Amino acid sequence: MGSVSPRPCVLIAVQASAPPIPIQLSGWRRVWREYRALTRDPIYFIALLLAILFIAIAILYPLLATLAAAISPAGAQTLADVLRRPVYHRIILNTLVMGLTVATLGTAIGFLFAYVQVRLAAPAWIKRAIHIAALVPVVSPPFAVAIAIIVLFGRSGFITSGLLGLRTDIYGLPGLTLAMTLSFFTVAYLNLAALMRGLDPALDEAATNLGANKWQTFRTVTLPLLIPGLAGSFLLLFVEAIADLSNPLVLGGNYTVLATRLYLAIIGEYDITAGAVLSVILLVPSIVLYFVQLRLVTRASVVTVTGRPTGRPQVVTDRRVVVPLVALALTMVGLIALIYLTILVGAFTISLGANNAFTLRNFEFVLLGYGAKAMFDTTGMSILATLCAGFLSMVIAFLVVRGRFSGRNLLDLGMMMGIAVPGTIYGIGYLLAFNSPTEIFGLAILPKLTGGAAVFGGALAIIMVYVIRSAPAGLRAGVAALQQIDPAIEEASISIGADQATTFRRVTLPLIRPALLTAMIYAFARAMTTVSAILFLTTPQTRVMTQQILNETEAGRFGNAFAYVAVLIAIVLLAIGALYALIGPRDGKGAAPAGRPLTAAPESSLAP
């Protein structure tokens, strides 16, 4: 195969390669000197220290606490139990099957959307519709889709029973696959679209000049170049799917997966050890897949471009390709539109499906009644988390890209752990780590953050979880943006006398503003829609909307649940508008391109 032979391409590892370059052990003295040099710029040094401290406390400590509980004697007993009993084998198998199905289908749909968006000749309105449809799931909580699916496709669903007269059974794997694929495919779409845009059209042209037809070009040039993106998307979808609690609780039927079992162990029995064991089992496939993905990506020795691609990408105009693909994509768009329409209608209905009378009672409940506190609490905590995540991700991106000290890639990796690990693990980890004041050598550094009598009713822990779950995407956007800025600009600033902090503030920050916008939009949306990581952390003093939605859904009060979802989406859209107005790009350009495949940095075109 000629296509694998060396091509005259320049590598840009950042776009798609494996993360960390471990510390070179060539000389501890060198490292020592580097760090001593750091201390000369105190603000710089403090930023580094803060970043390290945050990663250690908010990410690594709870992770280690979970691991420790899982390998404690009691945990080992449970683990042995899990490995021995066929019941658990079934649950694990269910989980894997579900994860693989959702990851495959979600990546496929993401690919379809991205391909239609970037590579097909289609009318602009279609592309716009596809883009919007793909981004809606980012701003809505996961179970929004699940309940709409019950109403539409359930036993007495509008479509299946009402329109088609079918007796279907969506509970279990089919429903889960549908709901999760539609909730999670956005990540794949954004990654692949960014990657496709970044491909150098010269490659396709070269293939065409050498006599390849479109299909051959696609198969031997385009597809191999997209492997890292596909692998990364697959991995992220897999992790999201197996860690998701809300969909299995609503739609699982008796298809038990690890996440639901884990939820019951904690909620029903408060058996944190069992929870820790199950969550560590959840972690294993994620880690294995992560390394498989890493290998795939490095072996494909990914390739993109020197800076910006030159020329326009080749666009497919062949109707035999365009028509079916666009039709397929539009069908998906229609399905998504139908689902969100259902949510909107359901919010104004007494009990959609059982009693379709119009009512405002649901909104009264959410806006004025019991739900109001949850709404304000969640929004407030999300705003704080957004500020922290935006700041933190830019500072760490700066340290990672511009820093000249060994081990800075570990900062990157540490931060990425926040998203690469299933959210439930943090939920349990925080319970284990912060249920009593945190002490180091007898010195209390943190008060009790979770459970009864926690500071701020547990709000601090929830904000921390929001930050660790949302900062990684911002970090990627920041890294990608910084890498495109010539350090010479900053050096110039320093050479005329500014210190590192001033340079960052006056020179770098304005340049990476689009990335900051992306980071903050994503952080806010992510915080508002986080479920599995915070379910175990809420207290009577702190109410979280996503948990309220889950309660309403679980209790079958779909009207209230729909109203909550509608309000939540409205808040997120408003916030995006506000962020756009505050720090939006002044020159009309979009945000920085999404970074490495292991991320979900939505573009700033998220804004309405």
Place this chain on the structure above:
Amino acid sequence: MPRSLLVQITLASFIVSACALPAAPPTPAPPPASAPSASTPEPAEPKAPAAKPEKLTVLCTPQEDWCQAMTKAFQEQFGIQTSYIRLSSGEALAKLRATKDNPEFSVWWGGPVDTYVAASTEDLLEPYVSPNAAEIPSEYKDPNGLWTGVYVGALGFCSNREALSKLGVEKPDSWEDLLDPKLKGQVAMAHPASSGTAYTAVWTQVTRLGSVDAAFDYLKKLHQNILQYTKSGSAPGQMAGRGEVAVSVIFSHDCVKFADEGMNMLEVSFPAEGTGYEIGGVALIKGAPEPEAAKMWIDWVLTASAQEIGPTVKSYQLPTNPNAKVSERSVKLSEIKLVNYDFQEAGKNRKAITKRFEDEITTAPQ
């Protein structure tokens, strides 16, 4: 420890000044340092001498809207800021267990008393004999005041008329009717680990069939027809109301509630062999942060007027106070057959039974 307190305060001032956190309570709760580990059940806590209590946090197990109506009425009547969290029985027990060194709640209201018995065997409840308990018949209260009954309800079948007729199945009036192969995937009940309703259903089988083993044989057969074990006890009724399943096993008052709220396909029936029933309880939580307000709550919920609030939000449980007016939508216990339900036994075996259910039933092949 003073140091952690110091940190707490520094942190508090930092965050409050930085961003005026909306969730932050005015005072970050009593410092954990004062939490007694093995104190005696004295009224204790002389820190607020004779002052009127200011707030109360209720652990509430019945339907959300009833919790709201009750806390609102209490707050208006006594001027005590009252908030609640609704948790299913099993969740409530788990939460109490998890936070027993630092309880978040002061009083637990509603939910079958089996779970209260289970909680008291784990020393999570504080005895309190309310002066108003004298009005409550003795079969509806614990002699030691560990719990007092606030309502009574009977388990029933809540079916969707239309779904049944589509399947060609008659309205069930026997536990055996639920095993009809035509009902495969058409029955829903909650999970006994999280739901008190479902636990009542499971213990009813134990009582009715005479042994735990026989009960599990029945549940194993029933499992073949179950679509989903939900977390919350009344959720199966909602599923039936929407036609997702034909039959659900829930408390009959919840079925009437859903029908009244617009799910007009629902109807209640009772098993001829006898059905289980619940006494909904109220209890003071051990180490309650607001013991005085909690006692006021208990005194109040035993009164006839407080027990008449339920029907205003379509919660038709029977009141335990004989002076309370009974809604005509409530079940008439004299017209149905009840099993001889032993709440003490049920409560003591709760842990073992829910564990066995999880191990043997939920994951069994269908």
